[in-house]
Amino acid sequence: MSKTMTTTSRGQLSRRLIGHDAVIFYILITVVIISMITVNYFASTLTVGFLLIQVLPILLIAMPMALVIVSGEIDLSVASTAGLTSATMGVLWRDSGLDIGTVMALSLLVGVLCGAFNGFLITTLGLPSLAVTIGTLALYRGLALVVIGDQKVASFPKELNAFVLSKIGNTGIPVMMIFALIVIAFFAVLLHFTPFGRGLYALGYSPQAATFVGVRVGHAKFWMFVATGVVSSMVGVFLTLRLASAGPDNGTGLELSVIAAVLLGGVSIFGGKGNIPGVVGGVLLIGTLTYALRLAKVPETALIIVTGGLLVLSVVAPSVIAWGKERIRLNRVHREVQGQNAPGITRA
């Protein structure tokens, strides 16, 4: 009894050590070590600060996005939600005379509304999320333009702009990372340790089966999209303060980077597979690689080739490996069958 238990747990351990998210972390560590040795100025606290503040928006949105993709859906409207939040925040701050706390709270409400609208169309009307969020991608970005026009608002309190960029002591780690860790912890617990999270996996495997075992499919999906909206809004507020400028084009194109990072982190686009540590690894890998290459004076233009190549590789490699394994297995079976048949033929 005890023997079988140890073997299964060892099996789980070894499976975890060669799993997709573990491989991502090995690559990440390798990239960090190689960069520290070969790239000038990489091994410094400045690196930590710049790198983290740069990946922060992607890291934040990647959390709810991972949950959405695990449940078999997708949200392409995240960057536009961030843009609409930024625009709203700018106009409220310029025109309403409210204090900055209220302005930020009201701006986050934009994310709730955007997410709820996506959720309503997808769950209540039963429309495909891919199509809906392509629509709201255009709609929310369009509304951002309607709200603020082509203007910029830049008169935010200086202390707040400085706070967003401030570091913890002299470690170089941005204060905002604490906030990010809270968000990561929240979504990690939600996905891995609650019935709601387990339900999302079931949902990703098969919505029908999930319905039959009692997962409230519509309810779960709706709140996932609201969560994505809220976090996108937070990123909108963060970007506004970091750039010290509210404009309609804040965060443009972020959606594809987020999805690339989530998929690189081992979340299956078909749903039902993936975990939060893997996604964090995926985001950090893209961020670190980009940053190191930039420091090493690789032209900016070549960097997106790396992002794209990583993404393609991360989805193609597992199926190539599976294909190779299957080939080896088939060969072996083939040989065994031949070995058995050969004497039979001579006897006949």
Added chain:
Amino acid sequence: MSTVTHAPAVPRSNALKRFFTAREIPVAGALIALILVTYIINPRFLSPQSTKDLMLNATIMVILAVAQALVIITRNVDLSVGAILGLVAFGTGTVFDMFPTIPLVLVFVIGMIFGGLLGSINGMLVTSAKVPALVITLGTLYIFRGVLSSWAGSKQFFSGDNPKAFGNLSVDTLIGIPIITIIAVVITVAVAMFMSSVRSGRDLYAIGSEPDAARLFGIPVGGRVLSAFIACGALTGLAGVLYASRYNSVGALTGSGIELDVVAAVVVGGVAIFGGSGTVAGAAIGAVLLSTITGALTATRVDKFWQQAIVGVLILAAIIIDRVVSLRRARKLRVNEAKDV
């Protein structure tokens, strides 16, 4: 049984009915309504020059939408079209730079082969790795764009660098219609006929509605999907060559961000995002509708900032209508089946 006895009466009413319940009709209706309303508010909207501009602006979108529809009908998607368009457009500039006297036809052939090659990379990755096209083409979107940026750097080709005859393609008209628009219409008609009456075209629909069933039925799914991607790449390449003819300059950023507009046009045109239904003609009308809105808003002096929001609303309206229509059709089918029993 009853259907057999009433057979003679059925075809005519069916054809009429099919015409009015076709997915293209609401889109075409919206397009006509848009043009009429704009014309009533501002008659100059349909002046010869303005009409020509409208057609020119729609041309490239139409070809891209037709190309994308081919892929979406097979339950795939190609997000890398913007980068392919950019690569081919810049490539066209380079070809003219190297061989200024090259025959125009050859340039088109080179552009389409180049686009087709890029499309075949997508197609091979999608069919061999068995990973959703969304992920693969998102990756190749970055890769192709990166290659273009490295290749082009800050270099740009301007329309003045190209032979005059090439630029004239988007200036000269035949009975009031620009030549590149005629090319787009011919392509749309050709692809539409292929999709509706050629066997391999029908196969694409079968693959899109149920890939596993299509495979069991004996359709070479991998090969067909690969050809759809190659065709999409080649047509996008054609659009890239025309882009170089139509617009003043091509460079590293040409066509960036256009992929979502194209997918939007296809969806607005009534092609289901998960494949299996819709027509290329619908996609083409969707593209015309989206590009006409821009002109119409300018003509009616609506704040230009509303444009994108309206495009978003249109996309949502299109998928909601599509959903309602397919629900109603499913219910009617159920009722008919019940009656047959």
